[in-house]
Amino acid sequence: MRLALVHPQWGYYMRADPLGVQGDFTTAPEISQIFGELIGAWSADIADQLAASEIALVELGPGRGTLMADMLRATRQVEGFHASLEIRLVEISTRLQQKQRDSLRAYRNITWAESLLPLPEKPLLLVANEFFDALPIHQYRYTQDAWHEILISAGGKALSGLQFMLGESIPLPHPGKEGDVLEICPAGQEIMNQIAHHIARFGAAALIIDYGYKQGAGDSLQAVRNHRYHPVLKNPGAADITAHVDFGALERIARHTGATIHFTTQGDFLHALGARQRLEQLCTKAIQEQKGSLVLGVERLLLPAQMGDLFKVMAVTHPTIHPAGFRP
Ligand code: SAH
Numbered sequence: 001m002r003l004a005l006v007h008p009q010w011g012y013y014m015r016a017d018p019l020g021v022q023g024d025f026t027t028a029p030e031i032s033q034i035f036g037e038l039i040g041a042w043s044a045d046i047a048d049q050l051a052a053s054e055i056a057l058v059e060l061g062p063g064r065g066t067l068m069a070d071m072l073r074a075t076r077q078v079e080g081f082h083a084s085l086e087i088r089l090v091e092i093s094t095r096l097q098q099k100q101r102d103s104l105r106a107y108r109n110i111t112w113a114e115s116l117l118p119l120p121e122k123p124l125l126l127v128a129n130e131f132f133d134a135l136p137i138h139q140y141r142y143t144q145d146a147w148h149e150i151l152i153s154a155g156g157k158a159l160s161g162l163q164f165m166l167g168e169s170i171p172l173p174h175p176g177k178e179g180d181v182l183e184i185c186p187a188g189q190e191i192m193n194q195i196a197h198h199i200a201r202f203g204a205a206a207l208i209i210d211y212g213y214k215q216g217a218g219d220s221l222q223a224v225r226n227h228r229y230h231p232v233l234k235n236p237g238a239a240d241i242t243a244h245v246d247f248g249a250l251e252r253i254a255r256h257t258g259a260t261i262h263f264t265t266q267g268d269f270l271h272a273l274g275a276r277q278r279l280e281q282l283c284t285k286a287i288q289e290q291k292g293s294l295v296l297g298v299e300r301l302l303l304p305a306q307m308g309d310l311f312k313v314m315a316v317t318h319p320t321i322h323p324a325g326f327r328p
Contacts, residue, residue, distance in 0.1 A: 001136035001137065001221075001241050001243075002136040002187075003236070004236040004237050004241050005134060005136070005240075005241060006092050006093075007237065010236075010237040011093075011237060012237050012238065012239065012240055012241070013092065013093040013095075013096065013134070014092075014093050014094075014095065015095075015237065016095070017064065017095065017096065017099060018240055019063050019064055020064075024224055024225050024226055024227065024239065024240050025224050025227060025240055026227075027063060027129060027130050028067075028129060028130075028209070028266070028301055028307065028311070029063070029066040029067035029070060029129060030063075030064070030066055031297045031300055031301060032294070032297030032298050032300070032301055033070050034270070034275055034278050034279060034282070034297070034298055034301070035067065035070070035129075035270070035301060036066065036067045036068070036069065036070020036071045036073075036074065037070050037071070037073075037074035037278060038074075038270055038273040038274065038275060038278065039067065039070075039071055039127060039207065040070060040071030040072065040073070040074035040075040041074060041075065041273065041324075042207065042273060042323065042324055042325060043057065043071060043075070043125050043127070043207075044075045044078045044081050045323075045324050046125060046204060046205050046317075046321055046323060047078075047081055047084060047125065049320075049321055049322065050123050050203060050204055050321070052084065052122070052123050052203070052204075053084055054084055054086065054120075054122045054123075055084050055085055055086070055122060055123050055124075055125055055204065056085075056086050056087075056088060056119060056120045056122050056123070056124050056125070057085045057086070057087045057088070057125045057126075058087075058088045058089075058090060058116070058119070058124060058125070058126045058127075059087075059088075059089050059090065059126070059127050059128065060090045060116065060126065060127070060128035060131040060191070061090065061091060061128060061129075061130070061131035061134065062089045062090075062091055062096070062100050063096060063099075063100075063129075063130075064096070064099045064100065064103055065089070065099060065100030065101075065102070065103030065104050066103060067127065067129055068087070068089065068100070068103070068104060069103045069104055071127075072104070072106075072107055082107075085109060086109055086111075086120055086122070087107070087109055087110040087111070088110075088111055088112075088113060088119075088120075089110060089111075089112050089113070090112075090113050090114070090115065090116055091112060091113075091114070092114050097112050100112070116191055116194055116195070117194055119194075119198050121202060122202055123202050123203040123204035124195070124198050124199055124202060124203075124204050124205075124206065125204050125205060125206075126195055126205070126206035126207065127206070127207045127209075128206070128207070128208050128209070128210075129209045129210070130209070130210055131208075131210070132185070132188045132191075132208060132210050132212075132245045132250070133210050133211060133212070133242040133243060133244065133245055134240075134241075134242055135185050135187040135188045135191070136185070136187055137183045137184060137185045137221065137243045138183070138184045138185075138186070139181060139182070139183050139219065139221065140170070140172060140181070140182045140183075140184070141166060141179070141180070141181050141182075142176030142177060142178060142179065142180040142181075142182070143166070143178060143179065144169075144178075146169035146170070146171075147169065147170050147171070147172045147174070147176060147182065148166040148167050148168065148169050148170065149166075149167040149168075149170055150164055150165075150166060150167070150181075151164070151165050151166070151167045152164060152165070152233065153165045162233040162236070163233065164233070180216075180218070181218045181219040182216065183217070183219075183220060183221070183243055183244075183246065184246075184249070185243065185245070185246060185249070188245065188246075188249075188250065189249060189250070189253055192250045192253045192254055192316075193253050193257075195254075195316060196253060196254040196256070196257040196259045196316055197257050199257070199259055199316060199317070199318050200257040200258050200259060200318070203318045203320070203321070204317070204318060204321065205315055205316065205317040205318065205321050205323055206315065206316045206317075207313065207314075207315050207323075208245075208247075208250070208313070208314045208315075208316070209266060209311060209312070209313050209314075210244075210245040210311065210312065211244055211245065211310050211311050211312070212244045212245030212246060212247045212312050213244055213245075213246065213247065213248070213312075214247050214248040214251075214263070215248055217244050217246075220243045220244035221241070221242075221243050222241070222242060222243070223239040223240060223241045223242075224239060224240045224242070225238060225239035225240070245312075247263065247312055247314050250314065250316075251263070251314065254316045258319065259316045259317060259318065259319070260316075260317050260318070260319045260321075261314065261315070261316060262314065262315040262317065262323055262326040263312065263313070263314050263315075263326070264312070264313050264325070264326050264327065265304075265308060265309050265311065265312055265313065266301060266302075266307055266308055266309075266310075266311035266312065266313055267301070267302045267303065267304055267307075267308025267309060267311075268308075268327075269313040269325045269326070270298075270301055270302055270325075271302060272324070272325045272326070272327075273324060273325045275298055275301070275302060276298070279294060279295065279298045282294055283295070313325070313326075
């Protein structure tokens with residue numbers, strides 16, 4: 001999964017821009033500007049609670065830079081906010097880094113990095129939309145009274161010569177019954193550990209938005225190409241491969257550092273932050289043709305049958321911070 005996504009030459013994210021109608025999949029910031037605007041307001045509110053003169057604003061996997069551009073545009077008028085920010089974009093693909101530079105050329109104080117650490121020694125405001133789902137997972141299947149790792153063999157005749165196979169039995173501290181599939185994402189756990197430790201030490205908050213679950217979802221490994229599901233092992237590097245995010249595991253790691261965890265659905269979060277009011281505001285200024293797409297965009301983000309329930313929002317905060325958008 002890691003090679004298929006981020007191999008320097010053949011990795012999916014290294015080769016092309018996967019986002020948007022022309023690409024393979026679309027994300028919330030590409031669907032509606034309101035997404036980034038509300039997250040910008042959310043961040044400015046946290047900064048206000050912090051009353052710190054310097055803050056590191058970090059985004060993981062910024063794609064085309066649209067979320068950050070909307071966040072910054074929406075908070076231009078917030079006194080002192082932009083001046084307090086040191087902005088860091090964590091992006092492994094140089095191609096997408098270039099896109100992000102284009103989207104954000106109006107702003108200074110932005111640097112790029114390929115990994116989260118080292119972080120500046122200041123309070124951290126971190127956002128990550130559809131980043132954790134792209135981190136490689138291990139899968140295990142429970143069969144014949146034990147867990148076995150699901151491996152990929154390169155000797156098969158099927159597809160690109162790749163096929164799934166079961167490894168030796170391996171002891172795991174999880175109950176299981178015949179046929180269960182368990183997924184573990186060490187890279188995601190490590191990044192969450194780094195974020196939570198930084199927040200415990202320097203303060204502030206992280207906002208993680210993704211499709212995922214709190215308790216086991218079984219086999220969630222999937223590939224998408226051209227807005228359609230694609231066989232996972234076919235043409236590695238040509239399709240996006242993701243897994244649902246285990247928010248339960250991330251939460252347990254963050255709690256160890258003393259952080260407070262807030263959790264809700266994307267629909268409830270955006271609704272609580274005033275998505276509908278912002279939509280009305282934009283509609284009064286928009287011409288007729290724009291109104292339809294503005295409404296459709298927000299509905300796609302909010303409605304339970306669309307992205308509203310599937311996508312979850314988790315905030316990891318210092319206990320002194322009270323993030324907007326979550327029920328107490
Ligand atoms: N957040 C954006 C893009 C999501 S796609 C949006 O919502 O539109 C996933 C993003 O994470 C891409 O920018 C991809 O290049 C980046 N990415 C994937 N794996 C990464 C890794 N291991 N390290 C840094 N960035 C990574």
